[in-house]
Amino acid sequence: MTGTSTGHSSHDTKTRLLDAAEELFAQKGFDEVSVRDLAAAASVNVAAVNYHFQGKENLLREVIVRRFTTQRNLALSALEGAMSRAPEHDGLEWVVGAMIRAYLQGAIGDEKPTFMGLIARGMHSSGHLTPDVFFQELVVPVFQAFSGALQAAWPGLPEEDRHWVIASIVAQVHHFTFRWEKKNALSEDSETRQSMQRFLPALAGDRKDYIEAVSAHITRFSCAAIRALYPEV
Amino acid sequence: MTGTSTGHSSHDTKTRLLDAAEELFAQKGFDEVSVRDLAAAASVNVAAVNYHFQGKENLLREVIVRRFTTQRNLALSALEGAMSRAPEHDGLEWVVGAMIRAYLQGAIGDEKPTFMGLIARGMHSSGHLTPDVFFQELVVPVFQAFSGALQAAWPGLPEEDRHWVIASIVAQVHHFTFRWEKKNALSEDSETRQSMQRFLPALAGDRKDYIEAVSAHITRFSCAAIRALYPEV
DNA sequence: GCCCGATTCAAACAACTGTTTATATTGTAC
DNA sequence: GTACAATATAAACAGTTGTTTGAATCGGGC
Secondary structure (H helix, E strand, O other), X not given: OOOOOOOOHHHHHHHHHHHHHHHHHHHHXXXXXXXXXXXXXXXXXXXXXXXXOOOHHHHHHHHHHHHHHHHHHHHHXXXXXXXXXXXXXXXXXXXXXXXXHHHHHHHHOOOOOOOHHHHHHHHHOOOOOOHHHHHHHHHHHHHHHHHHHHHHXXXXXXXXXXXXXXXXXXXXXXXXXHHHHHHHHOOOOOHHHHHHHHHOHHHHOOHHHHHHHHHHHHHHHHHHHHHHHOOOO | XXXXXXXXXXXXXXXXXXXXXXXXXXXXXXXXXXXXXXXXXXXXXXXXXXXXXXXXXXXXXXXXXXXXXXXXXXXHHHHHHHHHOOOOOOHHHHHHHHHHHHHHHHHHOOOOOOOHHHHHHHHHOOOOOOHHHHHHHHHHHHHHHHHHHHHHHOOOOOHHHHHHHHHHHHHHHHHHHHHHHHHXXXXXXXXXXXXXXXXXXXXXXXXXXXXHHHHHHHHHHHHHHHHHHOOOO
């Protein structure tokens, strides 16, 4: 990292390792993936993990930061775009919908197993990553941006209630993300999978339709509550 | 297990092991707890785990089944009680509130680290437990009971939308449960913990108040949406 | 007393973990 | 070509994992 002049060959194996780690961690979780698994998946030597990163945990940290940074930027720019082009009469649905869609897109929009489960695991797990920096840099800005946008879109919603409402919206986004991942992790003919699809038929469709259906529902449900509970101005 | 006549001494160490496992798994997760940790916490020999249960995974399975069974029964009886005594005019809030309160009570009502995180981990994790039986026996009945109660309380809500609405409610319950656990897992002066409490001041209060505040919010929020979106009869 | 099945225990087992070492191999500057 | 740093490799390391073994102990029945 001292000079950006020469380095070119290492970049390959480093990113190869990062990519493999992201996919494997998302699939099976941190503890279930050994350094040897990572090395094999990336077609590099086992020692490479400790040479390029310093230990397995640091690799996880870098994976998370990389993914979450793009997710944060995605959400922030989507929010900014929505706010600037928000028509006056349905500004609420516009802003909330944009936020939800951006998150879902980044979370399960890709065909590969996503990072969202990885984040969930990482936050569950005991000390695998120091959550402080991560939380401050990546979660807080999105929350505040969303909070500000919501305030602008629906001034009648007081600040202390806004926290509750945002929590409820985030809860739904996470939950539906999790359901999609969970479904995909099950075998095609699993009883559980069939039950899940019976309970939520949208799970049987393809990714794109699911994201759209979920976004529409959360937006409709949450905005209806907001409109019913708080005065328009 | 052949005869119920003699057995008395083993029962002690077996339940001691179950209790220790439940607490440790909930605290640190399945992989982070070694068989030796379990044995030490229960004050039994390491081999006891493989003698009474057959392997560590089986112990986890029995822990989960035991806990989730009581949780299921708790939710079902709470729902039944609420339905029988539901006054006509606010039957919706009554039923939804009872359901939410029962779940939160079982999830984070105890002072010990709860089983909810354990369940979440178990469902996340790859193959640690066969989810099929577990899901069919423990999740499905509660879902169906809640669905039936909701139909009775608000007939205007069509079945396919009911699935979505229930998912949104469950999402919130899980999320707020998770937030409480997450907060408790962090050290008192952690920056993240302070941020979380700033975003959701109720997290700073005690357990009882938190459960009450969360139940009230989810009920209010969700029922407002239902009333706004669907005709009363 | 003796016997017998059920339980407990300390010790050892084989497999796997993340990490390090010492040796090659590479690419580039001179 | 040689020299040099950066990177890749195979082998070994020390520690932990879940599980098994075989002997010791317990608890009554007779």
